[in-house]
Amino acid sequence: MSDVGLILILVVLVLGGVIATVGDRLGTRVGKARLSLFNLRPKQTAVVVTILTGTLISASTLGVLLLASKTFREMLLNFGRIQTELRDRGRDLEKAATDLKATDAQKAQVEKQLTEARSERAQVEEQLKRINADLKTSIDRQRETNAQLRTTEAQRDLTRRQLVAVSGQALKLRSDINQLQSEQKTLITQRDQVKQQIAERDAEIAERTKLIEQRDREINERDQVIGQRETDLKRLEAQRASLTATLQQIERDVELIRSGDLAIYRTQVLSSGVVRVGNSEGAKAAIDQLLQYANRSAVEALRLGRDDLQIVQIRTTEVESLIQQIRNGQDYLVRVQALANYVKGENKPVFVYMSAVPNRVVFSAGETIAAQTIDPSKLAPQDFQRSIQELLAVSNTRARVAGVLNDNIQIEKLLTLGSFIDQLRRYPTPVELRAIASDTTYTAGPLKIELVAVQNGQVVLRASS
Numbered sequence: 001m002s003d004v005g006l007i008l009i010l011v012v013l014v015l016g017g018v019i020a021t022v023g024d025r026l027g028t029r030v031g032k033a034r035l036s037l038f039n040l041r042p043k044q045t046a047v048v049v050t051i052l053t054g055t056l057i058s059a060s061t062l063g064v065l066l067l068a069s070k071t072f073r074e075m076l077l078n079f080g081r082i083q084t085e086l087r088d089r090g091r092d093l094e095k096a097a098t099d100l101k102a103t104d105a106q107k108a109q110v111e112k113q114l115t116e117a118r119s120e121r122a123q124v125e126e127q128l129k130r131i132n133a134d135l136k137t138s139i140d141r142q143r144e145t146n147a148q149l150r151t152t153e154a155q156r157d158l159t160r161r162q163l164v165a166v167s168g169q170a171l172k173l174r175s176d177i178n179q180l181q182s183e184q185k186t187l188i189t190q191r192d193q194v195k196q197q198i199a200e201r202d203a204e205i206a207e208r209t210k211l212i213e214q215r216d217r218e219i220n221e222r223d224q225v226i227g228q229r230e231t232d233l234k235r236l237e238a239q240r241a242s243l244t245a246t247l248q249q250i251e252r253d254v255e256l257i258r259s260g261d262l263a264i265y266r267t268q269v270l271s272s273g274v275v276r277v278g279n280s281e282g283a284k285a286a287i288d289q290l291l292q293y294a295n296r297s298a299v300e301a302l303r304l305g306r307d308d309l310q311i312v313q314i315r316t317t318e319v320e321s322l323i324q325q326i327r328n329g330q331d332y333l334v335r336v337q338a339l340a341n342y343v344k345g346e347n348k349p350v351f352v353y354m355s356a357v358p359n360r361v362v363f364s365a366g367e368t369i370a371a372q373t374i375d376p377s378k379l380a381p382q383d384f385q386r387s388i389q390e391l392l393a394v395s396n397t398r399a400r401v402a403g404v405l406n407d408n409i410q411i412e413k414l415l416t417l418g419s420f421i422d423q424l425r426r427y428p429t430p431v432e433l434r435a436i437a438s439d440t441t442y443t444a445g446p447l448k449i450e451l452v453a454v455q456n457g458q459v460v461l462r463a464s465s
Contacts, residue, residue: 019057086181089230093174096237100167103244107160126385143396148265163240173233177226184222191215263301264342270294270312270352271336272406274359274444278329286326286334287319287354294336298350302342312336313349322354331359333405333444362402363441368434369449370394375430384421387433388451395435399447406445420463424453431455 191212264270271293275286295312302311314336326332339351363369372391379387424431431453438450453461 019053019060022053024053083181086177090174090177093233097167097171100163100240144265144268148268151267163244167240173229173236177229177233180222180226180229184219184226187215187219187222191219262341263303263344263346264298264338264350266338266341268338269335270297270338270350272333272444274331274333274442275326276329276331277327280323280327283323283327284319287322290334290336290354291352294352298338298342301344302346302350303344304347309347311348311350312352314352314354318353322356326356331442332356333359333442335405357403357405357443359443360403361440361442362399362404363437363447365437365440367437369398369437369447371432371434371454373430373432376425376427377429379425381425384424388421391433391435391451392449395447395449399441399445403443404441404445404447405443406447420451420461423461427453427455427460429455431460 195212271290273286273290273293275283277283277286291312291314295310296307298312299307299309304311322334326334334354334356336352336354339353342348342350370391372387372394374384374387376384424433432455434452434454435449436452438448441447451463452459
């Protein structure tokens with residue numbers, strides 16, 4: 001509390017005490033002298049003097065507050081204008097919410113176009129799979145693009161959920177502000193009622209004065225809470241704007257992926273390898289070699305035309321931490337991944353980060369990775385290839401969940417796959433199509449699978465037969 005506030009309180013107390021003392025003295029003397037005013041009895045005259053004294057105390061207190069406190073004077077005189085400004089701000093917030101809904105509708109349209117683009121991409125993949133010479137390169141490139149697209153879409157969905165949460169918080173804050181304003185009106189009404197009762201009940205002046213002060217403090221507290229809620233609302237609006245900008249950036253990344261201008265995408269593995277070293281020198285040499293491979297991959301992806309460029313950069317502290325992790329003589333899968341997106345022809349440093357995970361056994365040879373039951377007699381010719389693609393997709397998903405970090409799936413005896421499908425069509429009863437691991441699969445991958453057809457628990461057809 002400031003010195004001015006202390007002086008103001010002291011003046012109000014002293015002034016009230018002086019007026020009360022004078023009124024008491026005056027009332028006593030009027031009573032003793034048995035004076036009569038306005039043809040009233042002496043006792044009634046004393047009561048009138050006491051009431052006038054109480055009224056003078058209230059008037060002097062209100063006058064001192066109005067003259068000395070600018071804040072109190074503005075609150076009392078401009079209360080209607082303040083409420084009007086609060087309503088205007090509420091209408092502005094509702095307009096912003098309407099604009100946000102329109103933006104969400106536009107996003108839904110973009111997502112519909114994205115679904116159509118995926119359908120077209122699936123048709124192109126089926127055509128590319130018929131070209132055996134470029135099959136492996138096309139599958140690798142498509143899986144990398146799909147992984148980045150899923151990561152980007154997951155980021156977009158997370159950002160959209162955050163936007164919904166922020167909007168919900170904003171609506172809650174608006175509701176709290178309206179409730180506090182209603183409570184403020186109620187408190188003001190109660191305060192006015194208490195002031196009116198002071199003039200009628202002189203015996204309860206002291207108690208009612210305390211109640212008024214309490215109501216005033218509550219009103220001030222409600223004003224502070226309203227101010228805090230408005231501050232929080234502004235902060236949430238700023239956070240929503242930031243999330244919207246992030247979502248727009250993610251949408252731009254998706255467009256870059258579709259257009260094919262993106263040479264290196266965020267989290268793309270530029271190089272990887274399984275290392276086993278027992279000292280810091282060996283660990284440093286292995287890391288340097290992986291960074292060289294990553295630099296070569298980055299230069300080729302960006303199509304800079306020079307093999308001698310050193311564009312890959314990583315923090316020294318991260319390299320030192322990785323050396324301490326892998327120098328214990330165990331097998332580790334070490335990967336070098338990009339920190340951001342880079343466009344073709346962009347000649348600037350490519351910042352990367354490195355990670356190392358133990359290279360453990362994930363699948364044993366002969367283990368079933370995924371299975372699907374089909375009825376060859378009810379499937380059209382094109383449905384067989386679609387069923388195999390779905391089985392491979394499920395296998396890839398399970399491998400990632402189990403810990404295989406290489407998305408590349410290798411199908412054993414791929415050249416006999418057409419013959420496998422032709423023989424499968426001849427079965428008149430349902431069979432179970434399985435993808436089994438043809439070799440022991442580690443964290444580093446890749447997952448090598450073999451396609452088999454099982455009926456009544458017995459293998460009746462293999463893709464390698």
